[in-house]
Structures are given as structure tokens and as C-alpha cells.
Amino acid sequence: IEDYIGLELPEFIETLKKEVGKPIEIHPDLATSVLNIVWHMFAGERFKTGDPFLKWMVTSIERTANLINQGSFLNFVPLVQFIGTFLRPRAFQVLFSLVYRMMYFNGVIRQHRKQLDDPTKNMDLVFAFLREQKKIEEAHQAPGIFTDSQLRWLLSDLFVAGLDTSVSAMRWALLFIVKHPRVADKLRDEILQVVGHDRKPCLSDRETMPYMEAFISETLRYSVVVPIITHAPSHDANLGPYIIPAGTMVITNLHGALHDPNVCSVWENPSEFRPERFLTPEGKFFKDENLVPFSIGRRSCVGESLARAEIFLFLTTILHTFELKPGVDPLPPLSYVDGLFLHPQPYKIILELQQPRHRPREPEKA
DSSP states (O other): OHHHHHHHHHHHHHHHHTTTTSEEOOHHHHHHHHHHHHHHHHHSOOOOTTOHHHHHHHHHHHHHHHHHHHTGGGGGOTTTTTHHHHHOHHHHHHHHHHHHHHHHHHHHHHHHHHTTTOTTSOOOHHHHHHHHHHHHHHTTOOOTTOSHHHHHHHHHHHHHHHHHHHHHHHHHHHHHHHHOHHHHHHHHHHHHHHHOSSSOOOGGGGGGOHHHHHHHHHHHHHHOSSOEEEEOOSSOEEETTEEEOTTOOEEEEHHHHHHOTTTOTTSSSTTSOOGGGGBOTTSOBOOOTTOOTTOSSTTSOTTHHHHHHHHHHHHHHHHHHEEEEESSSSOOOSOEEOSSSOEEOOOOEEEEEOOOOOOOOOOOOO
């Protein structure tokens, strides 16, 4: 994972350096960088910075997510879930974008299939899927889920989820940093103490950055980017006195689990942003099993490890390189843009290059 992120992150930072001193919305550059990482991992391709198709893909995916937000309640009512397509002209744009994305995915699948037996090609998701598909065909077995149609929809789902959740979480994190100067100072001091000025942050630094880990956990708890998750049991299931028939839509209320004090009493003052809730009295980071921003159980989000790695490396590298200041006064409140995905209110920040500082002194041992 770190190799893929490491290819994209330097170009992202160089892009931001061109905007130093100006109020900017960091979201567009952040989104294109994250999507490039996801695309490289899944399809083995990497777009050049500023590639118009990459920008189109980001816009296409975000339009899809925004349309879901606008009619989110309709998505859970089977008989009326297509009403929005006929009532909103924008829905047709999203539909055409989806068709174009699927056509593009078809081309990617065809190209991978031509190179399937080439031993020099690196293994990516598309190659892995097609090789499993080929094994099933050679064994004269039913394809099951290993069809081209399933692969196209898998790619589409992974891009929508992989882009929106990671980018939204980082947008929340950067807003918290400019909103809470004391928190920002602690993060910068920790980065300077661990990384210094002679190298860039890496994933192995997570073990020695408890405050950054606590900050990320509190960001994920507070933001709850995906507040509800739907699943369906594949067979009849019992839950206490209740029988849940196969195929029943089960909605997990993650926002309630992380914010509602009447539902879950483990979070003291849940509306307060406080990274220290994930630190022991000795200042060590601990993983709280009650933190479930990526859902729970065996069907929890498969992209959790990628999302956490992206968030850690992007945030530490941004703070290692820049000082963040509010781009407008006042900043927007810490309230959600409601929808299926919970985004922060739009905001701007000003980036200034970090000036070399001395490492903070380590506390003396008693």
C-alpha cells in the first residue's frame, strides 16, 4: 500500500506548493490524488497529474455520490428508487457518466485479458479476478460471481467508496486542524520529534506517533463519513427473540453508535472533538473496539487498511511540509452536509511552508 501512496504523494505536495499563500479548497487536488492511488492498485495504471480523464472520473464519481445524497431516502424504497431519474435532469448526467465509466472499464478488462499470460505484468485486482475466472473456465465449472459484469460493478463500487470516504475523512481532519490550533501544535511537535527534517513520514512511524493515531481515530469517530450501512443476510438468522428472513435489508446506524449518548454510553461528551479519548494516561494510543466507522463484522469495509494508511501518510506529510491557516474568517461550523455521505461544510485554507524548527525536548524520565 505504501508504495502506491508513495508514488502519488510527492506530486500532490508539489501541486500544493504552487498554491502557497492563497486561500484554496484542497478538495479537488486531494480527490484526484486519492483516485489515482486507487486506480493504480486496482487496474495497474497511473494517470499523470492534471490528466483530464482523471479529473472527469473524479467529477463523475462525486456526481453519483451527490445524487445519492439528494435522494437518499428513495434508495431504500424499491418501488420508488428510480423516481429521481425522471424528476431530476442531473440524474441523466449521472446515468450517462455511469454508462461511460462502464465502457471504459470494459476496455480495461479487454486489455488485461490480452496480457493475462504475460509474466512481467504486476498483479492487480483486474488480473487477479481474470485469472480466477480463467481457472474456473478451464475446470468447466459455473462462473458464479466471476463474470465480466461483476468485475465492472466491483470496480465501480470500489471507486465510489474508495474515493468519497477517504477524501471526506481527510477534509474533516484538515478542518479540525485549522479549527483547533492546540491540536495542530501537538501534531506538528510529534511529527518533528519522530521524523525530523531529513526524511519524509512513512507508515512505520505510526507506532511512534500515538497522538496522530488518536487524532485520526477521533476524526473518524466524529465525522462518521458513512453514517448508515446496509446489509442483507444470505439465509434466515436469529437475533435474540427476532427472526431476520434471508434478503431482509439490515441498516447499521453507525452515527448512533458513535454519537448518540442514549444509544451508546461509551463516548463521554460525544459532540466534543477530543483526540485524548484514544490515549492512555501514559500517552499511548489504544484501539477502542467501540470505534466502528467502517462498520462491523465480517462484512465491514474491505478498504479500511487502505483508508487509514492514506489518511496517515497524507496528513503527516501535509503537516510536515506546511503550516495550515484558515482561508476565511470565520470558518464554517463543524456541521454536516447531510446525505448518505456526511461531508464537512465547504471551506478554504491557506498553506505556508513550514520553517525549520528544533525538535521538542523529550520529557525527562523520573
